[in-house]
Amino acid sequence: MAVLLAQISDLHLDGSERATERAVRVMDHLRAMPRPVDAVLVTGDIADHGAEAEYEEAARILAAPFPVLPCPGNHDDRPAYRKALLGEAPGTGPVNRVHRVAGVAILMCDSTIPGRDEGRLDEQTLAWIDATLGELPQETRALMAFHQPPVELHHPLPDSCMLERPGDLAALLDAHPRVAAVLTGHAHTAAASTFAGRPLIVGPAVTWTLRMPWEGEGAADRDQPPGLAFHVLGDDGRLTTHYRVVI
Numbered sequence: 001m002a003v004l005l006a007q008i009s010d011l012h013l014d015g016s017e018r019a020t021e022r023a024v025r026v027m028d029h030l031r032a033m034p035r036p037v038d039a040v041l042v043t044g045d046i047a048d049h050g051a052e053a054e055y056e057e058a059a060r061i062l063a064a065p066f067p068v069l070p071c072p073g074n075h076d077d078r079p080a081y082r083k084a085l086l087g088e089a090p091g092t093g094p095v096n097r098v099h100r101v102a103g104v105a106i107l108m109c110d111s112t113i114p115g116r117d118e119g120r121l122d123e124q125t126l127a128w129i130d131a132t133l134g135e136l137p138q139e140t141r142a143l144m145a146f147h148q149p150p151v152e153l154h155h156p157l158p159d160s161c162m163l164e165r166p167g168d169l170a171a172l173l174d175a176h177p178r179v180a181a182v183l184t185g186h187a188h189t190a191a192a193s194t195f196a197g198r199p200l201i202v203g204p205a206v207t208w209t210l211r212m213p214w215e216g217e218g219a220a221d222r223d224q225p226p227g228l229a230f231h232v233l234g235d236d237g238r239l240t241t242h243y244r245v246v247i
Contacts, residue, residue, distance in 0.1 A: 003102045006030055006037045007145075007229040009185030010205035012075065013057050014048035022206050022226045023061050029246045030228075036066050037230075039101045041108070043185030043203055044073025044147030046085065051077075055084035069099050071108035073147040073186060074117045074161070078110075094125045098132050104141050104233060107132060111146035117161035119148030119186070121169055133176040141237055142176070145183040149202055151193050155212055157219050158187035170196040181239040183231070188220075190227055190243045201241050203229045 011023045030040060042062065047054035062068045072081050072095050079090030086095075094110035107129060111119035121129070133142060150166035152159045163169070163184075173179055173196040181199040188205035189212070204227025211221040225245040232240045 002235065003104050003233040004035065004037050005039055005041060005101070005106075005143075005231040005233070007041045007043060007183055007201075007203040007231060008206055009043040009203040010045040010073065010188055010207055011042070011058065012045055012048040012207040013054045013061070015054065015057070019048070019207060020057065020061070023058075026206055026226050026228055026246050027061055027064065031064055039067040039069055039099070039106065040064065041106065041145050041183060042068060042070040043145050043183060044071055044112075045075040045185065046070060046073070046081070047077070048075055050075060050080055052080045052084040055080055059085055067099065067101060069097070069106060069108050071095065071097075071146055072110055072112050074112055074119065076112065078112075078114065094122060094128075096125055096128045104143060105132075105136050107142065107144045109144060109146040111148050111163055119146070119161070119163040120165060121146070121163070126168055126172060130172055130175070133178065136178065140178065141233065142179045143181055143183060143233065143239075144179050147184060148186045149184045149200065150182070150195050151200060153187050153189065153191055153193070153202065155187070155189070155210060155219075157210065158189075161186075166195070173198065180233060180237050181231075190229065192241065199239050199241075201229065201231070201239070203227075204243060
C-alpha cells in the first residue's frame with residue numbers, strides 16, 4: 001500500500017493572530033480531508049523565538065487523530081521544545097527521533113546548531129542515523145527529514161545558511177540505499193532537487209513564502225497563502241510529491 005504523508009514547515013508561531021490563524025488553517029485542512037494522511041511531518045521552525053508558550057500553542061494546534069512528527073529548526077530552542085512540545089525533560093542535545101509509519105521508517109533529525117542559522121548534522125546525529133538505519137529490517141523503506149537543505153536553492157537568503165558539510169550526509173546515504181528521499185524546510189519555498197542520487201524535497205512554509213530573485217524585490221511574500229506538501233511513497237520506493245496552498 002502506498003503511504004501518504006503531509007509535510008508542513010516553518011510555522012514560526014510567535015503568539016500573533018496571523019501566525020496562529022495560518023497554522024490552524026493548515027491543520028484544519030488536513031483534519032478534514034476525506035482520506036486521512038498516515039502522518040504529518042513538521043520540518044522545523046515551529047516556534048519563532050523558542051519560548052515555551054510558543055510550543056504550548058504548537059502542541060494545541062498540531063494535536064490530530066494522525067501522528068504528527070516534528071523536528072527542530074534554527075528558530076527552535078531544544079530545552080523548551082523538549083519540555084513544552086514533546087513533554088520530556090529539557091535537554092540541550094540533538095533531538096533525533098525515528099517513527100514507524102505504515103511500514104516506513106521516518107527519521108526526524110536535528111540539523112540545528114544552537115545560536116546559528118546554518119545547519120549541521122553533528123557527529124552524534126550522524127552516528128544515530130547510521131545505527132538507526134543499520135538496525136532496520138532489510139525490507140523496510142526509509143525517509144529522512146531535517147530543517148536546512150543541503151544544496152543551494154539559488155536565493156541568497158537560504159543559500160547563506162544551508163546545511164554545512166553535506167558530504168558527510170552524502171557518504172552516509174551511499175551506505176544506506178534504503179533511504180528513498182530527503183525532506184527539508186527552512187527555505188520558505190516549495191522546491192525539488194536531488195542530493196546523493198535521491199529526491200530532495202523542500203517543503204513550503206506556513207508563515208510566508210520566499211520571493212525568488214526573478215519574482216521581484218523583497219524576500220518575504222506575506223500575501224501568499226500557507227503551503228504544504230503531500231508525499232506518496234509507493235511500493236516500488238518511488239516518492240511522488242504534490243504541493244498545495246490552503247486558502
